[in-house]
Amino acid sequence: MSGRLAAALIVTVTLLLAGCSSSDGSDTAGSGPVHLTFWSALRGTQEVVDEYNRGQNKIRVDYQQVPSGPQGGWAKLSNAARAGNAPDVATMEYPQLPGYAIDGVPRDLTDLLPDSVRRKFMPQALDLTTLDGRIYAVPVDIEPMMFFYRKDVLTKYGIQVPRTWAEFETAARELKKADPGSRLASFFTNGSQHLAGFAWQAGAQWFRAVGDTWHIGMADAPTRKVAAYWQHLVDQDLVRVEPVDSQQWRAHLQSGETVGYMAGAWAAGSLMKSTPDGKGKWAIAPLPQWDPAKPSLGTQGGSTFAVTKDSQHPEEALEFITWMVTSPDALRAKLSSGVSSAYPAVPALVPVARKEMDTSYYSGQDIFGLFQESAALISPRWQWGPRMTSTITSVEDGFAKAGAGSGTVIGALREGERRTLPDLKSLGLSVTTK
Amino acid sequence: MSTVLSPEERTGTPPSAVREARPRRAGRRGQLVACATLLAPFTALLVAVFLVPVGYAVYLSLFSEDHTGLGFGGGTTVFTGLRSYLAVLGDPSFRSGFGVIALYCLIFVPAVVVGALALALLLDSGLVRLRRTAQMMLYLPHAVPGIIAAVIWLYLYTPGLSPVIRLFAAADVHIDFLGLHTVLPAIVNIALWSGLGYNMVIFYAALQALPREVIEAARIDGAGGLRTALLVKVPIIRGTVVMVCVFALIGALQLFTEPTLMNQATPMVNSRYAPNMYIYDAAFRRNNYGLASAASVILLIVTCALSYAVTRWTGRKERSPR
Numbered sequence: 001m002s003g004r005l006a007a008a009l010i011v012t013v014t015l016l017l018a019g020c021s022s023s024d025g026s027d028t029a030g031s032g033p034v035h036l037t038f039w040s041a042l043r044g045t046q047e048v049v050d051e052y053n054r055g056q057n058k059i060r061v062d063y064q065q066v067p068s069g070p071q072g073g074w075a076k077l078s079n080a081a082r083a084g085n086a087p088d089v090a091t092m093e094y095p096q097l098p099g100y101a102i103d104g105v106p107r108d109l110t111d112l113l114p115d116s117v118r119r120k121f122m123p124q125a126l127d128l129t130t131l132d133g134r135i136y137a138v139p140v141d142i143e144p145m146m147f148f149y150r151k152d153v154l155t156k157y158g159i160q161v162p163r164t165w166a167e168f169e170t171a172a173r174e175l176k177k178a179d180p181g182s183r184l185a186s187f188f189t190n191g192s193q194h195l196a197g198f199a200w201q202a203g204a205q206w207f208r209a210v211g212d213t214w215h216i217g218m219a220d221a222p223t224r225k226v227a228a229y230w231q232h233l234v235d236q237d238l239v240r241v242e243p244v245d246s247q248q249w250r251a252h253l254q255s256g257e258t259v260g261y262m263a264g265a266w267a268a269g270s271l272m273k274s275t276p277d278g279k280g281k282w283a284i285a286p287l288p289q290w291d292p293a294k295p296s297l298g299t300q301g302g303s304t305f306a307v308t309k310d311s312q313h314p315e316e317a318l319e320f321i322t323w324m325v326t327s328p329d330a331l332r333a334k335l336s337s338g339v340s341s342a343y344p345a346v347p348a349l350v351p352v353a354r355k356e357m358d359t360s361y362y363s364g365q366d367i368f369g370l371f372q373e374s375a376a377l378i379s380p381r382w383q384w385g386p387r388m389t390s391t392i393t394s395v396e397d398g399f400a401k402a403g404a405g406s407g408t409v410i411g412a413l414r415e416g417e418r419r420t421l422p423d424l425k426s427l428g429l430s431v432t433t434k
Numbered sequence: 435m436s437t438v439l440s441p442e443e444r445t446g447t448p449p450s451a452v453r454e455a456r457p458r459r460a461g462r463r464g465q466l467v468a469c470a471t472l473l474a475p476f477t478a479l480l481v482a483v484f485l486v487p488v489g490y491a492v493y494l495s496l497f498s499e500d501h502t503g504l505g506f507g508g509g510t511t512v513f514t515g516l517r518s519y520l521a522v523l524g525d526p527s528f529r530s531g532f533g534v535i536a537l538y539c540l541i542f543v544p545a546v547v548v549g550a551l552a553l554a555l556l557l558d559s560g561l562v563r564l565r566r567t568a569q570m571m572l573y574l575p576h577a578v579p580g581i582i583a584a585v586i587w588l589y590l591y592t593p594g595l596s597p598v599i600r601l602f603a604a605a606d607v608h609i610d611f612l613g614l615h616t617v618l619p620a621i622v623n624i625a626l627w628s629g630l631g632y633n634m635v636i637f638y639a640a641l642q643a644l645p646r647e648v649i650e651a652a653r654i655d656g657a658g659g660l661r662t663a664l665l666v667k668v669p670i671i672r673g674t675v676v677m678v679c680v681f682a683l684i685g686a687l688q689l690f691t692e693p694t695l696m697n698q699a700t701p702m703v704n705s706r707y708a709p710n711m712y713i714y715d716a717a718f719r720r721n722n723y724g725l726a727s728a729a730s731v732i733l734l735i736v737t738c739a740l741s742y743a744v745t746r747w748t749g750r751k752e753r754s755p756r
Binding site: 074075078082098099101102103104106131132134138160189190209211212213214230243309386387389390393394396397399401404405406415418419422423425427428429430 | 498499500501502503504505506508509514516517521522524525526527528551613614701702704705706715716718719720721722724725727728
């Protein structure tokens with residue numbers, strides 16, 4: 001009984017939240033500036049919006065900070081779009097974009113985005129926002145996976161920075177031998193996106209749109225290789241098993257019990273913020289490769305800006321977005337708010353970021369130069385699936401169990417696939433697992 | 435209106451209504467008006483908060499978003515027939531929710547029935563002093579809203595926060611209430627804590643209504659307290675026991691609050707742990723209202739069928755001569 005009541009309450013609150021956020025951004029009357037509403041959870045957005053509003057008086061942007069996706073941002077946007085009052089411009093992460101496109105939230109920008117603008121983006125980034133030949137969002141940043149490690153610890157034990165995954169295992173073994181209390185990295189029980197990045201690097205294709213059909217294979221040969229590799233590291237107790245961004249994980253990084261981790265380039269900035277004591281101790285290396293002769297990479301993190309279907313001013317909205325992602329002023333404003341090492345999807349902006357970034361934390365290492373080399377290796381074959389939020393959650397449920405000793409990494413991926421299919425079928429999508 | 439009323443009439447009112455309608459033909463009209471007036475509030479509520487939502491859910495489950503091919507660019511709402519139902523029934527995570535419920539019932543129903551019955555018999559036996567106070571104390575947890583109870587228990591279950599875990603740790607006993615195998619018992623414990631007192635009151639009320647002469651007769655025949663309780667009192671209130679079982683069963687099928695809160699604290703409770711959580715997840719995390727509605731309708735059918743089966747089965751047993 002109380003269960004039903006609570007469900008009703010939660011539903012009501014969700015609806016109320018969606019209702020409250022309805023905005024008044026679509027007043028077209030008069031000759032004043034066009035008003036745009038903009039939702040984002042990205043840090044430093046307020047500064048960017050202020051800079052934009054200062055710089056011109058044709059468009060007024062009303063920015064509203066929303067909770068990050070898992071904290072309710074995704075549901076908020078979906079509900080608003082369903083109710084017909086989505087903001088003009090919204091932030092969407094790459095994995096969530098296809099799902100939103102299926103729900104009809106973002107507007108098809110293909111005919112609005114001129115070639116001159118398209119050419120400014122890294123092709124791999126634009127590929128991820130191009131679905132079935134139509135562009136549904138504009139990339140903000142693209143985040144090649146990097147290896148963050150404690151330079152001082154590895155030097156102390158004479159351990160080479162691993163360049164291949166085989167070397168990585170050796171290094172993990174050496175470190176454990178030298179100091180049984182520390183580990184080279186962690187297997188993230190809530191890190192299905194990290195694992196997706198590793199699988200991406202190995203050439204996996206969890207989702208593929210071929211013609212009119214979704215081909216799903218979350219346990220394809222490259223994924224099986226990656227899953228078996230991590231399973232082995234977990235079984236041998238060569239890596240820590242814990243959730244990323246957890247108290248526990250941070251504590252291990254701060255105490256030096258965990259001396260490295262893998263994540264997108266953006267993590268460089270967040271490490272500086274979360275672990276200020278690590279200054280001068282941490283360094284960044286490219287992610288280990290399977291075959292150094294044929295290097296490849298996946299990404300982890302990264303966002304896009306989309307114009308919603310509800311927007312009354314798509315041209316102005318796209319103009320604002322184009323300014324945000326291509327203008328050096330916008331990037332400077334974003335960086336002025338604090339530390340951000342997000343790697344811009346527009347390569348022309350990389351020198352700006354490089355100049356603005358204080359890399360003394362990494363002993364002056366040219367981290368943006370490193371990101372640039374890595375970004376060039378991002379494999380263009382990857383595509384995110386139609387219901388990634390749910391797929392990711394399902395996989396992570398399995399990872400957590402595998403971490404607790406029940407089940408395997410590959411089993412979790414298979415279960416994630418099984419749990420995704422009914423949803424897609426009920427939407428009428430054409431799906432195959434061949 | 436009358437078509438809506440008919441099932442109610444069929445189950446409850448007809449015998450008396452028919453019997454009384456014959457002798458007093460003149461008062462029949464007035465009686466009908468009185469009946470309608472008395473039933474109106476209930477019927478209005480039934481229609482507003484049950485029949486209309488159920489009808490809407492059925493509609494949503496049959497007419498849902500349809501996409502073609504890859505599906506980009508939004509869909510159109512069309513009649514999709516039983517597609518959502520087939521998808522739900524083919525979803526292992528929906529079916530596993532019923533497995534969880536079955537396991538939950540297996541622990542919860544016997545525990546709450548035996549526990550509440552034992553407490554009620556104890557209170558009824560007159561062995562306990564301060565009967566009213568004891569009753570009050572036992573009932574109090576039920577007055578705490580489910581979500582608050584879950585928050586309190588979650589606090590007691592969370593390592594690093596919980597004084598209970600700290601106390602055990604001091605004695606070198608390490609327990610993880612939120613582990614793979616302990617999390618279901620932990621959820622049952624919360625339900626038990628809040629349900630025990632409530633069901634105890636139901637049993638106690640039934641025991642109070644027992645004819646005293648039967649108890650007296652048992653005592654004169656030389657039955658002790660325990661024997662009277664188990665062989666005389668319990669068989670007489672069997673109907674109440676069945677009712678409590680049915681309620682516990684229905685309550686179990688609606689399991690939502692506790693595991694949803696636990697879902698925030700431990701990955702061992704996933705977002706589709708119980709059927710109700712599956713429905714919530716389908717509607718608000720997957721934006722698939724067709725799927726959510728189909729799952730709701732299935733859950734409703736299962737609940738109705740199960741409660742019907744339980745009452746029917748026990749009813750037949752009651753009627754059959756021994």
